[in-house]
Amino acid sequence: MPELPEVETVRRGLERRVVGACIDRVEVTGERTVRRLGREAIIDGLTGTHVVTARRRGKYLLCDLDSGGVLMMHLRMSGRVLVAPLGALRPAHTHVALTMSRTDSSGFEVWFVDPRTFGEVVVFDRDDEARVAPELARLGPDPIAEGLDVATLRGILRGRRGNLKALLLNQHAIAGIGNIYADEILHRARLRDDRVPASLGADAVRRLHAAIHDVLTAAVAAGGSTLDDTQYVDVDGATGWFQTEHRVYGRAGERCLTCGRGRIVRRVVAGRTTCACLVCQR
DNA sequence: AACTGTCCCTGCAAGC
């Protein structure tokens, strides 16, 4: 599932392939993907504009346009952004297709493909962000795009009485972590998912801080995780390989790779499938 | 304010 590392990999692909190009034509075939504003707003907001930047906030992709507009995309569970040659056969569930061009080369297409249709494509004027996309202002700090220091993390943990995993998944607390990386981070930090955040001591906070940074950085370097049941690929269709580095996610029943003693247990925490080694993680 | 449970949706795998 696209989390921070996967979305960052897509962002880098957009930066490489799409920034500087002009959107000549916009086709919207999936109404649900544009449910927030409707088809006309997407077509009107994008057609004839140049893409100036490719940014990311948590799991949100944001492209500034030379019109003063912003293209916002969220992949949610099954969304993909693909760059393809002009006229290439579009995959099933291609809901938005952009025909783009550069002055110095031939055109190409950008597709938003999303079988489960949880994903979204939104376009708004920069001045309208608070009205059209209020969720952006509610996001917590992004550990990679903005950095997250130990003091800030300590502040986020302070007074929190739920469980630690739910806090890591809470985009209002920290932006970008999803189910896979939450489990990997907690394992690296040697902390149980059901710890009460406010109860973590100084050493545990430092371990958690390092684990957030280390896991996300390594996953970004690996181009994200492509799972058996996911279709996550970057804009060029390449898979990630961080799944080969997973130490707990998807390893239920296996012996722990870290301590060699425990077995990875699988249970539901914060309403999500959770994998952990209860020998390493305390 | 903080936290939990529900819902949206499709593809795939397991079970009968």
Add this chain to the structure above:
DNA sequence: TGCTTGCAGGGACAGT
């Protein structure tokens, strides 16, 4: 073999 069922999960929202 072919059906049904369950599961996967991000985030908004409603309900505590």
